Structure formats: C-alpha cells, structure tokens
Amino acid sequence: MAPIRSGPxxxxxxxxxxxxxxxxxxxxxxxxxxxxxxxxxxxxxxxxTLGWVTWFNTERLHSDLGDVPPVEFEHAWANGLENRPxxxxxxxxxxxxxxxxxxxxxPQTAGIQ
Numbered sequence: 001m002a003p004i005r006s007g008p009x010x011x012x013x014x015x016x017x018x019x020x021x022x023x024x025x026x027x028x029x030x031x032x033x034x035x036x037x038x039x040x041x042x043x044x045x046x047x048x049t050l051g052w053v054t055w056f057n058t059e060r061l062h063s064d065l066g067d068v069p070p071v072e073f074e075h076a077w078a079n080g081l082e083n084r085p086x087x088x089x090x091x092x093x094x095x096x097x098x099x100x101x102x103x104x105x106x107p108q109t110a111g112i113q
Contacts, residue, residue, distance in 0.1 A: 028052065 032052045039045050058071040065073040 024056075027056075 028049075032048055033039075033045070036048060039048075059069050061067045062070055062073070068076075
C-alpha cells in the first residue's frame, strides 16, 4: 500500500479542487438559479438543473478548447484530430440567435406543482 502523502503539495491539490468546485457552483447559481428564479418548488429546480448540467457538459463554447463545445472537442481528440485547430464555425450550436447560453427550463406539465 502506498504511503499517505501530506504536506503543502497535497494541500495545494485540495485547494485547487475546491476552487474549481466553487467556480462551477458560482456559474450554476449565476446562470441558472438567480437568472431564472424565483422557483416554485424543488422539482422545478431539479429539472432546470438537469438541463443546465447537460448544456454545461456538452454544448457550451469553451475558450480553452478553441471555442467548441467540450463534447465536440472530445470526439475530435478521440478521432485523432487533436492537432487540428477547431473553429467556432465548425461547432454545432443550436442555441437561438447563435448565442451559447443554457437552455430555458422545460415548461411545467400538468400534475407537477
């Protein structure tokens, strides 16, 4: 069994992970919770969260990836195209008006209160 490491380098790793988590949580709150609220119930928030997470992981344009969605970048990398520069014109953003924002939450259906 490997020895348990401790010290400043391990603390820095945890600080980096925590900073990343706080950044994503801040984006979530800003882009979804505060912008689209007030929410009527937890079910509404859960449904909207599913849409936001899907958008965040698959559709948003990511500047560090050449302004293409993460899923397109992963497909290009997996197909051996990691050395070819990708452009935003090559991405498939279906957002209205060509913008890349989270989708609106699904409309409420009867029976959900």
